[in-house]
Amino acid sequence: MEKHLINEAVSTLDLQGSNVKVKSAVEDKDLQASVSACDTQQPSSEADKGTPVQVNGNDTTSPNKGETGMETDKENTNEPTRNPQVYGEAKDGHAKKTKSKEKNRLTIGDIVALSFLINRGYSFGKLKINRARNQAALKKKIASIKSYGVISPCLVVTARDCLEAGLEIIWFDGKAITWDTPNLDRILIVIDGEHRHVAVQQINSSLKSGEEKKECYYYLPIVNTVPILELLRQSNVVTRPWGGSDFLTSLIMSNEEAAKNEMLLWVQSKLEKLGDTATWEWVKLNKLGVPSRTKLIKAAGTDEKAETTYKEISDSSKFERGKSIYDAFARTFAESILGCKFFPEWVIGKLDELDYMPGPEAAKKIIEFASRLTRSDADKVEKIKGADRAQNVRNALDALYNERMK
Known part of the structure; x- marks a missing residue:
């Protein structure tokens, strides 16, 4: 050299x-x-x-x-x-x-x-x-x-x-x-x-x-x-300025319970390719379930508020349900679109429409819908571009749902 x-x-x-x-x-x-x-x-x-x-x-x-x-x-x-x-x-x-x-x-x-x-x-x-x-x-x-x-x-x-x-x-x-x-x-x-x-x-x-x-x-x-x-x-x-994924990593490093929490580890593993908001929405099945940076920092602390904040962030009551729905769509759709928040938010909206069913039953219905989709269906949805992409993707998914779930 x-x-x-x-x-x-x-x-x-x-x-x-x-x-x-x-x-x-x-x-x-x-x-x-x-x-x-x-x-x-x-x-x-x-x-x-x-x-x-x-x-x-x-x-x-x-x-x-x-x-x-x-x-x-x-x-x-x-x-x-x-x-x-x-x-x-x-x-x-x-x-x-x-x-x-x-x-x-x-x-x-x-x-x-x-x-x-x-x-x-x-x-x-x-x-x-x-x-x-x-x-x-x-x-x-x-x-x-x-x-x-x-x-x-x-x-x-x-x-x-x-x-x-x-x-x-x-x-x-x-x-x-x-x-x-x-x-x-x-x-x-x-x-x-x-x-x-x-x-x-x-x-x-x-x-x-x-x-x-x-x-x-x-x-x-x-x-x-x-x-x-x-x-x-x-x-x-x-x-490099830390993002939400980095603050989650810091929490996992500093908290023994967090280092063993399957949901938090799953979120951390997906954050490399999925958006922060979308990843949290998949596991929480709630638009309001995305923890702020302030909460992630607070949960990594050692004071009394840290434990309370950590319990809120680490609530995994809907993790298995959300992960199962994600996995069902991942068999057909690319990670790039599943990582856009409008996709899990469409799922959350559809679950709200099915609120007359028990939560697990509603999730099974969404999973059944995902299983009926083909790669050709996914291609059409993934190719949607433009300023109104989010709304147009939701409309396309609605149309497919109405067609396949009659």
């Missing part, structure tokens, strides 16, 4: 006076387009697949756990290296000073390239409770990286540290990472920078002829006394 790219990566992050190293596989030919999220058969860590480029600094202790996580070098030095030397071989062919012993492990103070990690058998996962990716933000990040590259690294911790902290972690395809998963010390869990990480994977998986692969960069927490969940909160609260 060219030296100016290394300097750019280092200069973009304030590492609180800490020592910095940058490791990268200089030859880009071994860079994989994306990390296989569920491949538990890690490549050998002994393989020497590329000369690392290092900006030399001092190693410190491991984050969160002194005895576990990645192996680290310990060197008691109070003053960081202010004018680091670059080690390795430059792309222009000029020889640089090289270290006699190559390090295959990530330590505090390192900024390490994706290619370096892949060549040494590392893979990536994420916290199960991390906030949903924002697709609009991801598109913008892809455009930015294509133009400028990754200008700041992603914060990671080891899978072992997460499991020891009692946290649920998953591969990027959703499969669980457990104590039975091999090589936990070589699975890096992305705490901050998931959009960057995923953007690089998507870019590298769809390169055209002549296009160069993009590097992503990673580092361990500089402050090793902060719990992982607090790292997540503090890393994300400022980078």
